[in-house]
Structure formats: C-alpha cells, structure tokens
Amino acid sequence: MTGSEPAAAPAPLPAAPGPRRRHPEDTKERLLDAAERLFAERGFEGASLRAVTHAAGTSVSAAHYHFGSKEALLVATIRRRAEPVVRARAARLDEIERRAGAGPLPLEEVLDAFLRPIFEERARPERSDDFRRIAARLFSDPPRVVASLKREVFGSTAERFLDALARALPEKPRMLIALDLQFLVGVMVHVTSGHLRDVPAPRGWPRLEGLSDDAVLGRMIEFVAAGLRAPRRSLR
Amino acid sequence: MTGSEPAAAPAPLPAAPGPRRRHPEDTKERLLDAAERLFAERGFEGASLRAVTHAAGTSVSAAHYHFGSKEALLVATIRRRAEPVVRARAARLDEIERRAGAGPLPLEEVLDAFLRPIFEERARPERSDDFRRIAARLFSDPPRVVASLKREVFGSTAERFLDALARALPEKPRMLIALDLQFLVGVMVHVTSGHLRDVPAPRGWPRLEGLSDDAVLGRMIEFVAAGLRAPRRSLR
DNA sequence: GTCTATAGTTGGATAGAC
DNA sequence: GTCTATCCAACTATAGAC
Numbered sequence: 001m002t003g004s005e006p007a008a009a010p011a012p013l014p015a016a017p018g019p020r021r022r023h024p025e026d027t028k029e030r031l032l033d034a035a036e037r038l039f040a041e042r043g044f045e046g047a048s049l050r051a052v053t054h055a056a057g058t059s060v061s062a063a064h065y066h067f068g069s070k071e072a073l074l075v076a077t078i079r080r081r082a083e084p085v086v087r088a089r090a091a092r093l094d095e096i097e098r099r100a101g102a103g104p105l106p107l108e109e110v111l112d113a114f115l116r117p118i119f120e121e122r123a124r125p126e127r128s129d130d131f132r133r134i135a136a137r138l139f140s141d142p143p144r145v146v147a148s149l150k151r152e153v154f155g156s157t158a159e160r161f162l163d164a165l166a167r168a169l170p171e172k173p174r175m176l177i178a179l180d181l182q183f184l185v186g187v188m189v190h191v192t193s194g195h196l197r198d199v200p201a202p203r204g205w206p207r208l209e210g211l212s213d214d215a216v217l218g219r220m221i222e223f224v225a226a227g228l229r230a231p232r233r234s235l236r
Numbered sequence: 237m238t239g240s241e242p243a244a245a246p247a248p249l250p251a252a253p254g255p256r257r258r259h260p261e262d263t264k265e266r267l268l269d270a271a272e273r274l275f276a277e278r279g280f281e282g283a284s285l286r287a288v289t290h291a292a293g294t295s296v297s298a299a300h301y302h303f304g305s306k307e308a309l310l311v312a313t314i315r316r317r318a319e320p321v322v323r324a325r326a327a328r329l330d331e332i333e334r335r336a337g338a339g340p341l342p343l344e345e346v347l348d349a350f351l352r353p354i355f356e357e358r359a360r361p362e363r364s365d366d367f368r369r370i371a372a373r374l375f376s377d378p379p380r381v382v383a384s385l386k387r388e389v390f391g392s393t394a395e396r397f398l399d400a401l402a403r404a405l406p407e408k409p410r411m412l413i414a415l416d417l418q419f420l421v422g423v424m425v426h427v428t429s430g431h432l433r434d435v436p437a438p439r440g441w442p443r444l445e446g447l448s449d450d451a452v453l454g455r456m457i458e459f460v461a462a463g464l465r466a467p468r469r470s471l472r
Numbered sequence: 473g474t475c476t477a478t479a480g481t482t483g484g485a486t487a488g489a490c
Numbered sequence: 491g492t493c494t495a496t497c498c499a500a501c502t503a504t505a506g507a508c
Contacts (some may be wrong), residue, residue, distance in 0.1 A: 027473080045281035048501065062474060064503065159438040175442040179432075179452065182444065183459050186426025187419045196418055202395040206411040208418070216415065223419050223463035230462035232455060263491080285484060298492055300485065 028066045030056040035077045040134045044074055044146075071145055078146070081121060081134060082153045088117035089157055093164060100167075107168040107228065111184075111221045114161055118192050119213050169228060176232055184224045191220060264302045266292040271313045276370045280310055280382075307381055314382070317357060317370060318389045324353035325393055329400060336403075343404040343464065347420075347457045350397055354428050355449050405464060412468055420460045427452060 034056035038047035049070045053063050067073040092113035096105055158181075165177050196208045196216070270292035274283035285306045289299050303309040328349035332341055394417075401413050432444045432452070 043279055043281055045279060049503090050501075059475060060502080061476085061504080065473065070502065155438075159441075162438060162441055175444075175447075176455070178437075178441055178444055179447065179455055180459060182426065182432055183423045183456065185431075186424070187422040190418065190422025190425060195421075196415075201414075202391075202398060205395075205398055205414055208411075208414055211411075211415065219412070219415055219468060220419065222466045222468060223416060226462040226466035227459035230458045232458060284482075286482085295493060296484080297486080297494085301491065306484065 027056070027058050027062055031058065031063055031066060031073065032077055032080055035073050036081070036134055039074060039077060044070075049073075075145055075149055078134065078149060079153065085117045085121050086153060086157055088120070089113055090160070092117070093160060097164070104170055105164055105168040107165075107225050108221055110161070110164045110168050111225055112217075113164075114184075115188060115217060115220060118188065119217050122192060123213055165228070172228075173232075177228075180224075180228050183227060187220060187224060191216060263292070263294050263298055267294065267299055267302060267309065268313055268316055271309050272317070272370055275310060275313060280306075285309075311381055311385055314370065314385060315389065321353045321357050322389060322393055324356070325349055326396070328353070329396060333400070340406055341400055341404040343401075343461050344457055346397070346400045346404050347461055348453075349400075350420075351424060351453060351456060354424065355453050358428060359449055401464070408464075409468075413464075416460075416464050419463060423456060423460060427456060 031053065035047075035052045038052050038055060041047070042051075049060055049063055052073070053060050056063075063070075063073060067076055093110070096109050096113055100106070162174075162177060162181060165181060166172070166174060169177065196211070201207045267289065271283075271288045274288050274291060277283070278287075285296055285299060288309070289296050292299075299306075299309060303312055329346070332345050332349055336342070398410075398413060398417060401417060402408070402410060405413065432447070437443045
C-alpha cells in the first residue's frame with residue numbers, strides 16, 4: 001500500500017513544492033516519523049531503508065547524512081519516544097515520594113506513575129498509531145543495539161520502581177516483587193503495543209476498541225494492584 | 237560468514253557421513269528445528285533462509301523442496317509448536333468442565349489449563365531455548381501470514397477460555413472479562429518469551445533465573461486470578 | 473543538505489545434474 | 491530427495507555533482 005505510484009507524473013500543482021519538500025530542516029523529523037511507523041509495522045529488518053526514506057519523501061543518502069546508518073536511525077527513533085517517558089515517570093515518582101515523606105508509598109499511585117506516561121506518549125494525536133508497536137519491539141526484537149539500548153534507557157527506571165514497589169508493599173519479599181514486576185511489564189507491553197485493537201473478538205463478545213485509554217489504564221492499575229497484593233502460596 | 241570454505245578438501249573422516257547427512261528423511265525436522273531457533277533469535281526477516289539451511293546442515297533448495305517458500309517454513313514452524321498447546325488446553329478444559337457439571341468453574345483451574353501447556357511445551361529438554369520467543373513473535377511480528385495464522389490456531393481457544401472465564405466469574409461483565417483476558421495474555425507472552433532470563437537485575441535485587449517453571453507458573457496464576465477477581469471501580 | 477548514480481553484498485527462488 | 495550453479499531483485503552504503 002505504502003510506496004505505490006513509483007514514477008507518478010508531477011503533481012498538478014503550479015510550482016515545485018509538491019507534497020514533499022517542505023522546510024528542509026525538518027527532514028530529520030520526517031525520517032524519524034517514517035522510521036517509527038515502518039519499523040513498528042514491519043520490524044527493523046522487514047522495513048528497508050528505501051521504504052523509510054521514500055515514505056519520508058527523501059532519499060537514502062539523506063538518511064545516511066543525518067544518521068549514519070540504518071541501525072543508528074533505529075536507535076534515534078526509539079530514543080526519541082523513550083526519553084520523554086522515562087522523564088515523566090521519574091517526575092511523577094519524585095512527586096509521590098515527596099508527598100509520602102518517610103511513610104509507605106500508595107501502590108496505585110506508583111503504578112499510575114509507571115503506566116500513565118506511556119499512554120500519554122502514545123495518545124498524541126498524530127502518533128497514536130506510529131507509537132503502537134515500537135515499545136513492544138523493544139522487548140521482542142533481536143538487534144543487539146536494542147538490548148543495550150533497553151538497559152541504558154530503562155535500567156534506572158526499573159531500579160527506581162522496584163524500590164518504590166518495595167516501599168508500597170513493605171511486607172512483601174523482594175523476589176516476589178521482582179517477579180510480579182515482570183508480570184506488570186508484560187501487561188504494559190501487550191496493551192501499549194496495540195493488540196487490543198486486533199483481538200479476534202468472538203461472536204457475542206464485546207469489542208475492546210471502543211474503550212478509552214483512561215478506562216484501559218484504570219482497569220490495568222486495578223488488575224495489577226490486585227495481583228501485586230495477592231498473598232503468595234507458592235514460590236518456595 | 238555463511239558459505240565460506242568454497243572448495244574445502246574432503247573431510248578427514250573415513251566414510252562420507254560427516255556431521256551432516258544422517259537419515260535423509262528427517263531433513264524436514266532439522267529444518268524446522270533450525271528455523272525455530274533462528275526465527276526466534278533474529279526474527280523472520282532477520283534470519284536468512286541460507287542461515288537456516290546452513291544451521292540445519294542442508295541446502296536452500298532442500299528447504300524449497302520441502303516447504304516451498306521461506307514464509308511457508310515459518311508457518312510450519314509455528315504450527316508445529318502451537319498445535320500441541322491448543323490440544324492440551326482443550327483437553328484440560330474439557331476435564332474441568334466435565335467435573336464441574338452445571339456449576340461454576342474453579343478460576344485457578346481454568347487459568348492452569350490455559351497456562352500450563354505452554355510451560356510444558358517450552359520445558360522439553362531440547363526445546364527450552366528454541367521455543368523461547370516463538371510464541372511471543374506470534375504477537376509482535378508483522379508478517380501477514382502470522383496474523384491469519386494466529387486467528388486460525390488460537391481463535392477457538394480464545395473463545396472457549398472467554399466462556400470458561402465467564403463461567404468462573406459469573407457476576408463479572410463480559411467487557412471486563414475480555415479486557416482482563418488481554419492482560420493475562422500479556423503476562424503469558426512476556427513470561428514465556430523468556431524475558432525473565434535477561435532482566436537487568438538491579439544491585440541488591442534477587443535474580444529471577446533460578447526460579448523453577450512451577451514456581452513462576454504458580455505465582456502467575458495467583459497474580460492473574462487476583463487481578464481477574466479485582467472489583468472494578470473504573471471502566472464506565 | 474539533498475540529489476543521482478553506482479558500488480558491492482546478500483536475499484529468495486529456480487534449473488538441472490545425480 | 492539432495493546437491494551445485496545461477497538468476498535477478500533488493501539491500502545498505504558511498505561518491506560526487508549541485
């Protein structure tokens with residue numbers, strides 16, 4: 001679908017500035033937008049640099065000029081989205097810890113601080129579908145770069161939230177918190193990667209697409225909070 | 237790297253049967269094994285057919301002879317693992333429904349029927365690492381084939397478990413069950429895809445690799461059962 | 473900064489010998 | 491059924507004009 005009309009006639013517009021060729025300085029941004037969309041849809045290896053640059057209305061060499069390599073373009077794409085999320089999470093957690101003083105942290109608020117920034121990043125009008133699977137691929141894509149990038153970008157966040165959860169659930173063994181946090185991450189990745197939108201939806205069952213982000217986020221927090229509070233009977 | 241040593245001298249072994257060239261009829265199996273491992277490690281587009289056939293000790297043309305295309309090889313790879321899981325889930329659910337008669341279904345048993353078969357398939361000695369991400373990629377890989385295959389293979393399972401969960405939680409609105417089931421799927425995918433093994437593990441925190449499958453499965457059931465039972469305050 | 477042109481690899485798929 | 495040899499398309503990356 002994308003990338004049809006290979007050698008289309010010049011647009012019927014009077015001058016040269018067709019649909020492409022806007023301000024020259026935002027070529028970098030357009031490349032990042034196109035890369036985000038195509039890497040998310042087809043995977044890193046599945047989306048060729050040519051397809052990305054064509055979707056961005058520019059050329060392969062422009063991409064190499066701005067980023068140096070296809071891999072570096074992927075890193076820049078992920079970093080652009082991940083960093084605001086990391087900052088927003090940290091800011092929310094700062095505020096929660098400030099209000100709590102030396103006392104225990106309220107669990108639901110900690111979870112909200114962890115989950116809401118992803119929804120808000122995803123919810124930007126132009127980006128809702130672009131952002132869809134990019135986070136999920138962070139967790140299932142093989143490229144070596146992505147593994148180290150994941151650590152670099154999310155490492156400190158994971159540490160802070162482990163400690164925050166330990167403060168929210170003081171009685172709970174750390175091993176159990178660490179394990180449950182992985183369950184929480186699984187829920188987050190699955191939901192934010194957009195799978196709610198292509199669920200088979202059996203006959204007679206309600207469809208989930210209509211749910212607002214707020215409704216999903218709210219229920220997600222209820223769900224994982226209950227899971228985190230569930231007493232353990234197994235696990236040693 | 238692949239396909240080096242173009243005209244290597246014959247192996248110093250006495251006869252012909254080197255490390256490759258075993259029983260000719262299990263070439264198909266060896267191809268499936270290699271494809272499973274490499275598709276899981278590098279993704280479908282990231283693993284070349286040449287790399288797969290080389291790992292299987294055979295040739296590209298053998299793969300085309302047996303499967304017809306790279307895409308068909310992927311489908312066969314997934315199908316080989318998915319079908320036993322689907323059958324085992326159905327069998328366990330049959331048994332639960334038989335024992336329950338007309339009464340409500342016990343939630344933890346339904347969850348066990350859903351989750352345990354995946355662990356057992358993954359736990360086969362030779363397959364534990366091969367199977368790792370293959371299920372997860374079902375949910376994040378872009379190829380069109382995979383989407384339709386997912387429906388074909390797991391569609392009926394999803395329907396049956398939705399109904400089973402409705403029978404286990406009779407008071408619960410269906411919309412909420414459908415949403416919570418997606419959370420459950422997220423947990424399942426994340427855990428079975430092996431991410432527990434490459435968690436950063438912050439300083440002072442216990443590592444999760446040592447946990448047995450039984451311990452993880454047991455806690456997972458506790459976690460999602462509590463989530464499923466959590467009353468809703470949000471969601472309309 | 474952005475383009476055209478091209479280098480140099482590697483990809484999936486096939487033909488035909490055995 | 492499995493191999494070798496080959497086709498051709500697509501890929502990343504670079505060089506050099508403008």
